Amino acid sequence: MMHLLDLRGQATTRAELLALVPRAQVDPASAAKSAASLIDEVRVRGSAALLDQAERFDGIRPESLRVSSEDIAAAVAALDPGVRTALEAAIERVREGSRAQVPGPTVTVVADGAEVRQRFVPVSRVGLYVPGGKAVYPSSVVMNVVPAQVAGVGSIALVSPPQKAFGGSVHPVVLGAAGLLGIDEVYAIGGAGAIGALAYGVPDLGLDPVDVITGPGNVFVAAAKRLVAGRVGIDSEAGPTEILVLADRSADPRLVAHDLISQAEHDELAAAILVTDSEELADAVQAALPGLVAATAAAGRVEIALTGVQSAVVLVDDLGAGAAFSNAYGPEHLELVTADPEATLELIENAGAVFVGESSPVSLGDYLAGSNHVLPTGGASRFSSALGAHTFLRSQQVVKYDRPALHEVADRIVTLAEAEGLPAHGEAVAARFS
Incomplete structure (x- = not known):
């Protein structure tokens, strides 16, 4: 099902590995012209442009772009009890994980009477983007809001595309998650126009500009974030999701196949890569995939993702070569399923998040690990980090002589x-x- 890349017996340089890694053909630059036009429309025409864009792209013209506090409270009350319990558990775990990312102040005494203090100050206002599309993402509300709150951000605006199925409002489960976190500034706007609205503000909507914009979205959202970067801070230009599983013969092929499928169900452009020094494991995973894919709800898009150019089974001589390939790729999610995963971890340099051992699947990180699932994609983990409290903090040097x-x-x-x-x-x- 997945195409094979056999690197055994080859001495590849880092440059050669960078050229070999499979990638989805997605370039935010290709959407830059359209995104710039949509942003300019919002800057000139304000909420009228946002309403026109909602009608054009989301198939509905919302009665109100700002969701009322009453509607948010009603969404909280209507949450399925099991979903609410799971969200509350995720909130608490991500809050604990985020607290560890807030550094304390330090004082460096360089001489008698001479000191440099480091203090960490939150930005004043942030805008958080929660995507719509093929799935519903209350977990993204948690992952964006909680670290901002832990950092001490005082003003938070959340945007998410209007949903035709819900009368042009934000999806009620997304609203419910926002309400659980005490967020009362929510707008039913999406796409590049929403990013422009957050960056420049919309006076006739009462939407003030923000200092930092975070959250994943489609290629137009990524292009818009690139265009406004500099005016505001951004977390990253999120692209299609990625999973790389680095495994040896000790791995359970059925579980590996399940994990590849779990990320492939996001999107037809999702990347799923198995890197292994075991031809037997590679064959067993390939054999398990068709039946498991057929049984999953999103079988159509999973199959497209797994057979796309961005997905592959990569055979290497040993785990050292596998780690070198992974470091060149710089995956968003990296699973280490080897006989000694802690030893394998020592070989890893680049990854958005690393999941160590069979009992730490990527799905755990998507919801309840306590880590953040907003991660760098497209190889950006070579130079950037996961979203966290630090995203919303600025280091200031205070000099006193x-x-x-x-x-x-x-x-x-x-x-x-x-x-x-x-x-x-x-x-x-x-x-x-x-």
Whole structure:
């Protein structure tokens, strides 16, 4: 079912591995022109443009773009008890995981009377995007809202596409999750226009601009985030989901197949990759897939994802070579299913989140691990991190010198200022002692 990439017996450089890794053909730049147009419409026409875009892309014109507090409260009351219990458990676990990401203040004394303090200050206001589309994502509400709250953000706006099935409002389970977290500023807007609305504000809607925008979305959302980055902070340009399973002969092929399918059900462009040094495991997983795919609810899109160019079974000589391939790929989700997964972990450098051992599947991280499931995709884990409390914090350096401490370094400051051709810098210091 999945195409085979056999790297056994090949000595590949990092550059060659980067060229070999399978990728979905998704480029936010291809949607940039359309996204820019939609953002400009919102900047010029405000809520009228958002209503037109909802009608055009979501098939309905909402009666109100802002969801009322009463509707949010009603959605909380209407939550299925089992769903509510699961969401509350996820909230508590993600809250615990996020608390560990908030660094404490530090003071560095560089000399007598001379100190540099580090303090971490939350941004004032954030905008959180929760996608619609093929699935419902109350878990994304949890993953975006909780770390912002833990960081101390005082103002949070949540946007999600209007749902035709619910009269143009946000999906009620998404609303219910927002209500559980105390979020009362929710807008039924989606796509690139929603990103523009968060970045620039919509005065006639009472939507103030935000400082940071987070949350996954389609290629137009990713393109819009790229366009507004710099005006606001963004978490990442989320692309289609990815799972890479690094396994040896000790792995259960049926469980590996289930895990590949679990991410493939997200989207036809989802990437599912098995990297193994066991040809027997590779064959057994391939043999298990057709029956398991046929039995799953989203069989159509799972099959397309697994047979796409972005998915593959990769055969390598050993786990060291497998780890090198994984590091070049930089997966969003990495599962280590080996005889000694902790030892394998020591070989790993790049991954959005790592799931160690058979009892730590990616599905656990999607909901209740306590980690965050908003993760870098498309190889971005080589230079970026998962969403967390740190996403909403800024490090500030606070400098405090007393007069003797400044006097001790005054001559050196003057010397360096003159060497750089900036004598007024030195004069500003010397003036304090003249």
